[in-house]
Amino acid sequence: MYYESAFMNKTKKVKTGLSGYEWVMTTLSNPTACHDMFRMSRERFWRLHDVLVSSYGLNSSKRMSSIESLAMFLWIIGAPQSLRQAENRFERSIETVSRKFEQVLDSVFRLSADVIKPRDPHFRIVHPRLRNPRFSPxxxxxxxxxxxxxxxxxxxxxKVLQHVGRHGYSSQxxxxxCDFDMRFTFAVAGWPxxxxxxxxxxxxxNKYGDKFPHPPQGKFYLVDSGYPNRPGYLAPYKGTKYHLPEFQQGPRPRGKKEVFNYLHSSLRNVIERSFGVLKMKWRMLLDLPSYPLNKQSxxxxxxxxxxxxxxxxxxxDQDFDMxxxxxEYMPMPTTAASQASGATNLLxxxxxxxxxxxDAIAKLCERVFVLTNIM
Known part of the structure; x- marks a missing residue:
């Protein structure tokens, strides 16, 4: 009886004006609609499709092309849309939608190993943004x-208790x-x-030491006050105002510590803006569905x-262009993970x-800042 109810008396699919594939091709032909639906230009879509097909295992089946599979995946994680909405729009069974989503996810996940890394592992070139007189030398x-x-x-x-942080909701x-081109060069997901x-x-x-882009001798990353100030990782002064809105809404920086923190924050906000663009484009990250935890990662x-x-x-790309x-443009408020207070044993x-x-950088920063403001 249950079998007959589930498999013999299925509701007929609602037929829309266009099939899933036809809708995809129509959308790709319209630049605005393509970006709105698939979060990228048509040229990027085709290039991504060709790369995934040639190198990362994406393929077509008898009933669904790889083009439609990729478009459906991008539509789901970009809008975001649920699998049920994809079932309705693409006129596919929920099993097919789920299976194809998984296939494209696996392909893009394999791609991540090749694109989430530094362009130059030796960091030999000074980024143009750092040549600004405010930051150089x-x-x-x-x-x-x-x-x-x-x-x-x-x-x-x-597992709710271990995943609820100080923000009051379950999260990873x-x-x-990231580098100063707003590219992610290393990432780890999955921690509560x-x-x-x-x-x-x-x-x-410790776990990914061979893949982590360690700073060469004399080079350093910018970190916030949730990290210690140690070789290769330059932190701001603690107990001194730091975040850009504090400087934008108040008096200009005074003293070497405030000037240093202001310039440090102006540069370090590149990762906050990168997170902002990431979540603005792929809005599924604002509220991941109830997939298994490893799939969410x-x-x-x-x-x-x-x-x-x-x-x-x-x-x-219009999202990066802004x-x-x-x-100093922030695409959207981001939820920082840092928890400096109450964690001195970890720092x-x-x-x-x-x-x-x-201290030496701070003195130089103060001197340059005073001169440039006078001029």
């Missing part, structure tokens, strides 16, 4: 920024490293939201891979030499 050896972000997730009731603490950044960071270095890393793929394509035109002692290095 004191930040010439900076190679990027490190931070964490929270991505809301759905977890089993038995995602650690990321209650875990401190430093624990995630230390585990990433794969979606996060796959979204980062798509983020990098779009950024590397040497074609304009950030390129205004260095450890700061390095004396690195503190002296920071």
């Amino acid at each position: 004191h930040f010439d050896n900076c190679i990027g920024a490190i931070d964490g972000t929270h991505v809301p997730v759905v977890v089993p009731s038995s 603490n995602v650690l990321a490293v 939201g209650s875990v401190h950044d430093m624990r995630v960071f230390n585990d990433a270095i 794969k979606i996060i890393l796959a979204s980062m891979a798509l983020h990098n793929f779009i950024r590397e394509s040497n074609m304009r 950030c390129d035109q205004d260095e 450890g002692d700061e390095d004396i030499d690195m503190n002296a290095f920071r």
Whole structure:
């Protein structure tokens, strides 16, 4: 009786004006609709499709082409749309939608291993943004920024407590490293939201030491106050105002510590803006569905891979363009994962030499800042 109810008396599919494939091809032919539905230009779509087919195992089946599968995947994670909505729009069974989503996810996840990494592992080139007189030469050896972000997730009731962080909802603490082109060069997902950044960071270095883009001698990343100031990782002064809105809404920076923190924050916001573009494009990251936890982690890393793929394509993208035109533009508020207070046991002692290095930079920053403001 149950079998007959489920499989013999299926409701007939609602026929729309266009089949799923026809809708995809029509959407691809319209530049605005293509970006709105698939979060990228038509040229990028075709290039991504060809790369996934040729190198990462994406293929067509008898009833569904790889083009339609990729478009459906991008539509689901970009809008976002549920599998039921995809079932209705593409006129496919829920089993087919789920299977094809999984197939494309696996392909893009494999792509992430090749695109989430530094362009130059030796960091030999000074980024053009650092050549600005405000930052040069004191930040010439900076190679990027490190931070964490929270991505809301759905977890089993038995795991809710460990996933609820200080923000009051279940999340994953995602650690990321990015360069000044807003590309992610390293990422780790899967940690519960209650875990401190430093624990995630230390585990990433120990577990993925061969893949982590360690700073060469003399180079450094920018980190926030949730990390210790130590060789290779330059943190701001604690107990001094730091975030850009504090400077934008109040008096201009005074003293070497405030000036240093202001310039440090102006550069380090590249990772906050990267997170903003990531979540603005792939809106499924604002509220992941109740997939298994490992699948939710794969979606996060796959979204980062798509983020990098779009950024590397040497074609304009309206979401990135707004950030390129205004260095202080924030695409959307991000949920920082850092928890500096109450975690001194995790931070450890700061390095004396690195503190002296920071003081030397701060003095130079103050001198340049005073001169440029006078002029």
